[in-house]
Amino acid sequence: MPSAFPHPAADRARYDRATAHLDAPFAVCDLEAFDANAADLVRRAGGKPLRVASKSVRCRALLERALAREGFHGVMAFTLAEAVWLARGGLADVLVGYPSADRAGYAELAADPKLAAAVTVMVDDPAQLAWIDAARGGGTQEIRVCLELDTSLRLLGGRLRFGARRSPLHSPGQLADVARAVLRRPGFRLVGVMAYEGHVAGVGDRVPGRPLRSAGVRVMQHAARRELAERRAAAVRAVRAVAPDLEFVNGGGTGSVQHTAAEDAVTEVAAGSGLLMPRLFDHYTSFGGRPAALFALPVARRPGFGAVTVLGGGYPASGAPGADRLPVPWLPEGLRYDPAEGAGEVQTPLLGPPADDLLIGDRVWFRHAKSGELAERFDALHLIEGDRVVSTAPTYRGEGHTFL
Template sequence: MFDTFADLAADRARYDRATAHLDAPLALVDLDAFDANAADLVRRAGGKPLRVASKSVRCRALLERVLAMDGFSGVMSYTLAESLWLARSGVPDVLLAYPSADRAGYAELAGDAKLAGAVTVMVDDPAQLALIDASREGGREEIRVCLELDTSLRLLGGRVRIGARRSPLHSPADLAELARLVQRRPGFRLVGVMAYEAHVAGVGDAVPGAALRSRAVRLMQAAAVRAVRSVAPELEFVNGGGTGSVQHTAAEEAVTEVAAGSGLYVPRLFDNYTSFTGRPAALFAMPVVRRPGVGVVTVLGGGYPASGVAGPDRLPQPYLPTGLRYAPQEGPGEVQTPLLGQPADDLLIGDKVWFRHAKSGELCERFDTLHLVAGDRVVDAVPTYRGEGMTFL
């Protein structure tokens, strides 16, 4: 991050003024930063439409805000139940990014023309097609299908793997073979291909070799799309991306749209990029409840680790005031968190300490409301998915 100490102090003062009437714990989204981040994603996409990843936002009001901006079109969802909920709420284009085993959801999808026209499901195995057919319960609507290509790199005969373990479709030939199966199977329509660069999208581009790995993915993407179009020339979209690779993905001619979401909130895992600098837009505050001694305060709660491989980078970051750190033998706790550092001596009981979380939308699983801040005022309070009673995973 490139903010100066004075900038950070001004942000802290602004957030404290905006929320002076609110008790912590609370979460906020700085709309000025959020909108600036959205504009930067559009700039980096170079004219290709952006599909917003809902798992990185998990708030309908903010999804609607993004979709109303030029450059954004469609939602990438993470469960079938969420996809149907969004479609029923009026989102006309929802791409489910992960295969589902939700039989009740498939029955609803197959029995409703509006939902079937709005939602595209992800498939990477013939067994998933069989599960969908077995779930139809008499529903005859055609199911829109997207195939996912695995873009992880396997080296030394597969003994070394770079990237997430996602689809079993590892080559253009694998993808084309499943495309032929979909084309021959009644009740399905192949409309898209996704090749999500999970191994570069969330990894800082300062990491050695990232550019070379990214280029290898681009070449495989292009070959895969050619293979599928030879089977299904009517493909509607080819999706790729992730916040960390937007500009690189957009430069690939075969890709028609780019997915991104974390770049709106800019959690701490996105600090290690040289190609873009986002503004932290989503924060949470915990109240000081104890002053155990010199150079230490205790805040309520704060133990919100992110998913993924356990490590310090998955923990929230004490952010404002600057200079606070965790007690090394305790870390962030379930119900209380000691914080060390000189700024602790200036904090009073009831003061707020502001944190940045590690992974984007996971913050919204902890809070039912996001307070939207413009300047130094809270201008709205909107429910998260949790606040609407929706906990999809």
């Protein structure tokens, strides 16, 4: 496929030189691209702190690299078990981005004052509070709680809906009611509100070859941002009337950083995918980035003219099934999947003129569709600066953890 990035041939040569001593398959992170992406996220946040979404990274060395930069503060974890692990490793501010039914995790949290001070759990239903109470055992530590506001745009009386099905709390009044439920229940402290607008932050508005769809996405997102800014502000006012000591209001994601940060009600913005720039984040009009995470597969067969077969490759991303969930053959440019086979678990045929220049053992470089899910396939990321590998960092998987 044609590249939207300036020096693909030079990048390929650089990556090949840096990893010449490695046998593919393997994964890499280009630290220069990672740092450039981090700097751009900070610029877009306009002075508001960025909370790193660990789901999109899943490598402690890279989480720590981001957090060491001015402008980043705190982590948004995707499971309670992960949050406990990160906090035990020294992180002092971990927000669990999703409600949990992890009884062992809650018991551990309630029994340890340091963990309880470092970890905030997500709630959007009073029944979850009862679950946590039942799970805490003899633990007496106060549990820090964040409420999630549903951000979906609802039109035509709710018959038309844009946005993920997450929290049931859509109105300011509903959020305030659950805030009161938290305050009435001993052993809990309400500290935050979160509202993730995935239909803005995670949906590209420049769909290749689809100008009408792209225009439609932009119209929807403009309306969604305007509606949510008003409702989020009202919801925060309603919760602060109940809990005036609220510590943070979290919103946004990679695709909406500058828009979310501009809202007075928001105190911090979440982002993770923008650090590594997977392929799903190529198609935005408001920002760009450099691909930082790639994986290399070796050419194992040459089945005919204009075709090679690489080892592995069947690494689809989560979400509604479709071609956009597959990794993309990135370097050399011009390779494509065989439509009859796609990306295979053990082998993947690739077609296109560049195939005739590839020899057995040569690398084809791919980009994953979604950011952190690449780390579920590889034990380590080889960290590249310039044309050399400067270190190798274990992924969560490499440290023996697959939290989901």
